[in-house]
Amino acid sequence: MYGASGKEAKEFVKKAIAFYKKTGKAVALAEFTNPKGPFIEGEQYVFVLNLKGTMLAHGVNEKYIGQDFIDVKDSDGRSFIREIVEVADKKGSGFVDYKWYKPDTKEDLVKHVYFEKVDDLIICSGVYKEMWRELL
């Protein structure tokens, strides 16, 4: 059921990794939080964690940068950041589902997130699960 959304999330992460590899860490992290840049498009954005669960870049809320997210839970009590960090560390990449607000409508929705470890960064991006997507 997540076929299409999973693919979109993964493509966004791959695009971010390609940019990071050409530009380096400082420029890439600055670009992921630039509203005029290619990594904030509608509801889709990128966020970047380190292996301790610290937020290094976040396309919707820059104030998150530098904060420890390892114990953050979603509205259902799921420690999704810890899951991301553990799976990324062990397997290099994966998917996780959790509830998070959609920046344009502000609704709390299930988000299907793809993440991939590159060097000491975990690059993440997701797609929100919405009624209309289920019909496709």
Place this chain on the structure above:
Amino acid sequence: MLERSKQKAKEWVAKAIEFYKASGREIALAEFTNPHGPFVQDEMYIFVLDSRGNMVAHGVNEKYADMSFIDLKDSKGKSFIREIVEAANASGGGWVDYQWYNPVTKETKPKSLYFEKVDDLIICSGIYIIRLMDIISYNLENMQYQGDAYLGEYQPRV
């Protein structure tokens, strides 16, 4: 056609240099990154490097300021900032072609950039190759020719 489009990049750099000379370094750098000012308009903007490849001002991403860009590559692996810096230091200005995202469409497109050195700053502005006639001319210019003699005579009717 491409030459006419590229003229716009040159005009933008000239406009920025004129403003810099009239207002001084600090005000000019502050103005080049002001989204409400004359140096950020749709996909056109200014960025400024120092002679070592550090970003001094950038019209689309202010966070780039003070970062070293000398080793940055475009999506095809071209070290275009190094090219700009070397050409500006050697001859005072020039053109470079590379790939970068268009801030309006967010798509990566070929960009033709004009740059000119003034004091210790390199002022840069470019156009994205998006018009059909420009794409044709641009691709012809950037093709790896094998028969230079033959293709050298080719006159695109655009």
